[in-house]
Amino acid sequence: MPEAYSISAESIAQERKRVDGDLDRFDVSRVVKLDSLELPKLGDQDVHLKILAVSAEHNVDHAALADTTNIAEIRGGKIYPGNSALGEVLAVGAAVKTHEPGDIVVTHCNGEPDAYGYPLRIWAYDQPDSIGWYATEAVVGAWQVVQAPLDCGLNLWEIAALPLRAPTAHHLWRRAIGIYRVKVSREQRARIQVLSFGGGVSELFLMLAAHEGHRAIFCSGSASRRKHLEGLGIESIDQKQFNRFASRDDVKAFGKHVKGMTDGDGVQIVCDMLRGAVFPAGMAVLGRQGVNVSAGWQLGMKCDFNSANASVRQLTIDHTHFETLAGVATATELYGSAFQPTVHEEIYAFADLPRALEEMHRNVQTGIPIVRVADGMPDAVSHLIP
Ligand SMILES: NC(=O)c1ccc[n+]([C@@H]2O[C@H](COP(=O)([O-])OP(=O)(O)OC[C@H]3O[C@@H](n4cnc5c(N)ncnc54)[C@H](OP(=O)(O)O)[C@@H]3O)[C@@H](O)[C@H]2O)c1
Numbered sequence: 001m002p003e004a005y006s007i008s009a010e011s012i013a014q015e016r017k018r019v020d021g022d023l024d025r026f027d028v029s030r031v032v033k034l035d036s037l038e039l040p041k042l043g044d045q046d047v048h049l050k051i052l053a054v055s056a057e058h059n060v061d062h063a064a065l066a067d068t069t070n071i072a073e074i075r076g077g078k079i080y081p082g083n084s085a086l087g088e089v090l091a092v093g094a095a096v097k098t099h100e101p102g103d104i105v106v107t108h109c110n111g112e113p114d115a116y117g118y119p120l121r122i123w124a125y126d127q128p129d130s131i132g133w134y135a136t137e138a139v140v141g142a143w144q145v146v147q148a149p150l151d152c153g154l155n156l157w158e159i160a161a162l163p164l165r166a167p168t169a170h171h172l173w174r175r176a177i178g179i180y181r182v183k184v185s186r187e188q189r190a191r192i193q194v195l196s197f198g199g200g201v202s203e204l205f206l207m208l209a210a211h212e213g214h215r216a217i218f219c220s221g222s223a224s225r226r227k228h229l230e231g232l233g234i235e236s237i238d239q240k241q242f243n244r245f246a247s248r249d250d251v252k253a254f255g256k257h258v259k260g261m262t263d264g265d266g267v268q269i270v271c272d273m274l275r276g277a278v279f280p281a282g283m284a285v286l287g288r289q290g291v292n293v294s295a296g297w298q299l300g301m302k303c304d305f306n307s308a309n310a311s312v313r314q315l316t317i318d319h320t321h322f323e324t325l326a327g328v329a330t331a332t333e334l335y336g337s338a339f340q341p342t343v344h345e346e347i348y349a350f351a352d353l354p355r356a357l358e359e360m361h362r363n364v365q366t367g368i369p370i371v372r373v374a375d376g377m378p379d380a381v382s383h384l385i386p
Pocket residue numbers: 057058059062164165168197198199200201202219220221222225239244273274278295296297298299320321322323360363368
């Protein structure tokens with residue numbers, strides 16, 4: 001039986017008890033456990049995958065902490081997490097025309113598109129019966145995988161960093177720029193200023209903005225990430241210089257700093273992803289007609305803002321989720337040209353996946369964390385391993 005990691009409601013409860021409910025002491029690696037699972041039978045529309053590499057994703061952190069919802073409990077006591085993977089197709093169902101054995105593919109986590117293609121649920125999270133890809137093998141519908149762009153110029157770990165974060169960033173960017181363009185046309189202002197706070201999705205968001213010729217600014221606490229982005233022409237601000245916005249004075253000082261960088265103009269688009277203390281800082285630096293967009297709530301789910309003030313400044317706050325299937329395909333086209341992700345310096349072994357998640361939780365990594373799942377890699381990708 002293939003090996004697969006699981007998160008159980010029981011192990012969450014045990015860890016919560018051990019730390020006496022103090023999430024600052026919570027150890028995610030004690031909750032994500034190596035397990036095994038029986039693969040579903042290969043259906044006519046399915047593909048059988050050997051998982052080559054996965055990225056550690058922040059929704060798994062939320063699942064292990066049970067800090068937004070206790071998804072393991074809601075799903076009957078256990079989930080098999082992992083919704084970003086790179087795999088080799090081992091076999092295809094009788095009706096599959098899009099893929100064949102030997103293909104190298106990336107997964108996407110739109111678990112169930114609504115009438116417009118937007119996800120109602122996320123694969124390996126709240127989609128019922130969905131089994132994730134932190135596993136040595138998987139069987140999924142062929143619609144759930146996209147051909148990996150092996151000749152895009154990225155190495156294998158960089159490609160593995162993108163299946164979830166790049167489509168998320170792509171959706172955020174097209175929504176943010178689309179909303180801004182409803183208010184200010186390209187003829188009125190072609191080049192805008194875009195700011196984003198730390199994290200994998202955020203850095204990819206800025207890469208899209210910069211790729212389209214806009215001024216991009218990364219406000220992050222990570223020196224290594226800032227350096228990588230500076231190499232791509234993205235300016236940076238050390239978020240720790242403003243104490244991660246712990247007080248109103250820090251937010252004010254940050255506002256002054258950004259106004260100084262932008263000749264008093266402020267920025268036109270902010271990507272937040274974190275909310276909490278970051279939200280007021282992002283709102284403070286928006287210029288007139290600005291757009292604040294987010295698909296995350298890592299530091300807080302409730303936002304407080306002054307509606308009158310936002311009206312007068314003509315600000316828009318938008319909330320997105322993972323991409324449509326068409327958007328996933330478009331985002332994949334941009335691997336290597338727009339998207340050049342920062343990868344954490346250690347490539348984790350499969351046995352170390354829980355540690356990768358715990359280190360992501362503690363925010364001590366230098367880039368997007370990648371786990372090598374397969375020891376033996378297919379010839380098609382061996383030249384892409386650095
Ligand atoms: N709805 C969706 O479809 C969707 C998709 C993807 C992600 N998300 C969510 O969006 C959030 C971010 O995802 P991600 O993949 O970008 O995560 P990530 O790559 O793990 O980045 C998270 C970042 O948060 C920053 N951070 C950590 N503690 C902080 C603090 N106390 N104050 C300010 N910043 C802090 C760190 O940036 P620095 O240290 O560099 O400042 C860190 O790199 C997560 O909650 C995730 O679940 C949602």
